Amino acid sequence: MDGEQEHLSGYQARDWEYVDYEMYQDEETGLWFRGPRPVLEGGNYFTCVGAAQTFGCFCPEPYPELLSRQIGLPVLNLGYGGAGPSFFLKYPKLIDRMNRGRFVVLQVMSGRSESNGAFDSGGLEYLIRRDxxxxxSSDDAYADLLSQHALPESMPPKMRKAIRMFHGPPPVKALVEETLDNWVESYEALLDAIKKPVVLAWISTRSPRLHKSARMVWWWRRYDSVQAMFGAFPQLIGQRQVSQIASRCASYVECVSERGFPQLLVSRFTGDPTPVDCSKDRPDFQYISPYNSYYPSPEMQEDLAAQLAPVCQQMMKEDA
Incomplete structure (x- = not known):
């Protein structure tokens, strides 16, 4: 299958002022991954699988690299922007590579990258309307869906918002539940395909028991806006979904951190604060920001690596 590059190729163009990702193209799949290209001898390495958080946007050293140094084992970083679990199921050669290593660190990825009856994701966040x-984009797709089932305009705005905070439109709620069921099934299929021990890794500014936006924290699913419905990364995913897949893994590490977040973006050439033009990633991202207010900061990457290190060291002892 040809590699889909709309995310990763855009990351380097967008982020060149801050980080050189040393991108390389994988010969077997055609996909582009963050470098430097690993030198993997035999099976003496581990694999990190995930989305942009594992790739390490805006971070000189993502958690796979930090963890590799801490435990003294080479790493294969298969972080791919916008990916969900079903993305990796399309590439058996990547799964073969996971199975040749000693163990796998598998990130909890977003629910909005999963397909359903209305949208085909191809395992990525950029969706195709089936009709x-x-x-x-997933934001636009689900925002349109919410607008199709809006409450009557004759209702006072504050009342409309209050109702949607607690009661979602039944068709939208059903589609979200279908999406989450598919997400769990995709993870289960991926875990069935991975034959080596798996450490499931959560990295977010929120706990899986809570939903969060830039200004609020809550414990139920809201439907008053697409941002509220998705919540903070990993979008749509809560404790129920995490528990379902964590039970099938050797270990589970939960990193909830806001250290260094949001991240002021500084040019690696001048040392000066320099806003990022997000349209260099995708043309539908038409905004400029002085901060990384979405991806884990370098400090958050450090926090996850520190939590993973003792778990992975124990797995290495058991595998010795």
């Missing part, structure tokens, strides 16, 4: 074939 029209139009390609659209």
């Amino acid at each position: 029209t074939g139009e390609r659209v």
Whole structure:
């Protein structure tokens, strides 16, 4: 299968001022991954699998690299922007590589990268409407869905918002539940395919028991806006889904951190604060920001690596 590059190729173009990702193309799949290209001898390495958080956007050293140094074992970083679990199921050669290593660190990825009856994700966040074939971002796709089931305009705005905070439109709620069921099934299929021990890794500014936006924290699913419905990364995913897949893994590490977040973006050439133009990643991202207010900061990457290290060291002892 040809590699889909709309995310990763855009990351380097967008982020060149801050980080050189040393991108390389994998010969077997055509996909582009963060470098430097690893030198893997025999099976003496481990694999990190995930999305942009594992890739390490805006971070000179993502957690796979930090962890590799801490435990003294080479790493294969298969972080791919916008990926969900079903993305990796499309590439058996990547799974073969996971199975040749000693163990796998598997990130809890977003729920919005999963397909359902309305949208085909291809395992990525950029969706295709099944009825029209139009390609659209997940934010726009679900925002349109919410608007199709809006409450009557005759209702006072504050009342409409309050109702949607607690009671979602039944068709939207059903589609979200279908999406989450598919997400769990994709993780189960991926875990069945991975024959080596798996450490499931959660990294977020929120606990899986809570939902969160830039200004609020809550414990139920809201439907008053697409941002509220998704919540902070990993979008849509809560404790129930995490528990379902964590029970099938050798270990589970939960890193909830806001250290260094949001991250002021500084040019590696001048040392000066330099805003990022997000349209260099994708044309539908038309905004400029002085901060990374989405991806884990370098300090958050350090926190996850520190939590993973003792777990992985114990697995290495048991595998020796």
